[in-house]
Amino acid sequence: MKTHVINSVYADTRSADYIAKVKAVYELGKPKVVMLIMFTAVVGMILALPYHPYDLPWIKIFWSTLGIGLLSSAGAVINHIVDRHADAKMFRTLNRPLPKGRLNKVTALFVAFTWTTLGLIILLWQANLLVTILTLMAMIGYAIIYTMFLKRTTPQNIVWGGAAGAAPPLLGWVAMTGELSLEPVVLFLIIFFWTPAHFWPLAIQRVEEYRKAKFPMLPVTHGIAYTKKQIVLYSGLLFATTLLPLVIGMSGVAYFISALGLNAMFGFYVYRLYMSAENDGAMRLFAYSIIYLMLLFAFLLADHFLYL
Numbered sequence: 001m002k003t004h005v006i007n008s009v010y011a012d013t014r015s016a017d018y019i020a021k022v023k024a025v026y027e028l029g030k031p032k033v034v035m036l037i038m039f040t041a042v043v044g045m046i047l048a049l050p051y052h053p054y055d056l057p058w059i060k061i062f063w064s065t066l067g068i069g070l071l072s073s074a075g076a077v078i079n080h081i082v083d084r085h086a087d088a089k090m091f092r093t094l095n096r097p098l099p100k101g102r103l104n105k106v107t108a109l110f111v112a113f114t115w116t117t118l119g120l121i122i123l124l125w126q127a128n129l130l131v132t133i134l135t136l137m138a139m140i141g142y143a144i145i146y147t148m149f150l151k152r153t154t155p156q157n158i159v160w161g162g163a164a165g166a167a168p169p170l171l172g173w174v175a176m177t178g179e180l181s182l183e184p185v186v187l188f189l190i191i192f193f194w195t196p197a198h199f200w201p202l203a204i205q206r207v208e209e210y211r212k213a214k215f216p217m218l219p220v221t222h223g224i225a226y227t228k229k230q231i232v233l234y235s236g237l238l239f240a241t242t243l244l245p246l247v248i249g250m251s252g253v254a255y256f257i258s259a260l261g262l263n264a265m266f267g268f269y270v271y272r273l274y275m276s277a278e279n280d281g282a283m284r285l286f287a288y289s290i291i292y293l294m295l296l297f298a299f300l301l302a303d304h305f306l307y308l
Helices: 002-028 031-047 058-082 105-126 129-153 157-165 168-177 182-205 207-212 218-222 224-242 253-275 282-306
Strands: none
Touching: 002 058, 002 105, 031 058, 031 168, 031 182, 031 282, 058 105, 058 129, 058 168, 105 129, 129 157, 129 168, 157 182, 168 182, 182 207, 182 218, 182 224, 182 253, 182 282, 207 218, 218 224, 224 253, 253 282
16 A cells, blocks of 8 residues: 555656646747747738638648747747856746756757757748748747847847847748748838837846846946937837838738827837836836737738738
8 A cells, every 4th residue: 555655656746747847848939939929920921822711721821830930949949048047147037947957958959959850841841942941040040140149249139139030920921922022021120120129128127137147238238218219219110110011002001000009009108118217117118019019910910801
């Protein structure tokens, strides 16, 4: 009887350890960020196809989204590996799997290799060579060029590193068409200009943590007042870029009106942060910017079906 109880406890412990490791691997992939990446990629795919929902190639869309998601997650894992020591110094990141010791570096490297390999195979199998190459380049841009070099050497790191994060809708478009055109470049530019306006409020809020971790983020190197001015600048560029879909005939009036409303609210939060001496609007702008991007692409999608 005692042996049975011991074995049962041992089995429960093993099961709990396994679940904890699976959860830690899941966290390595930055699932919230990757979900947004996959959503914008799917929007790019659907916008590239002049079909009603019931005519869309949903199987191809599924596999292409999975391939892009796996490579994005692999890039996130490499980011975790490279930043593990700095993450341990920052309150926002100290509970991540590697600095907390819930996973080791070798396991993380294996996960990154596996997800990269599977993602490349899926994209080659279900999509095309061009999107496979571009997705791999985006992963390398984020995991290697941004994480290892730009993040540690220039206060403009989030601007140039943001090019990798801006790629998903372009990748989605290319996955369906096999070619580049003006429309996916516009989608790319929307996220490219959104990224600094989205991330720098967080950097303002966490400026002392970035200083402690020795990351040359803009508020650390140039001060908060200068960073606020840059947020205003990139917000203006973002607003102008979000109107381009109507200009090039990619969308209609419904999207245009929706974009104006979303931009007005974004401008309100930017103004509050810019005028605030205590920077208490930073996290409100950061949180709204995520909702903003999701709704902007959702309205692009709705407008697309409205005019079919």
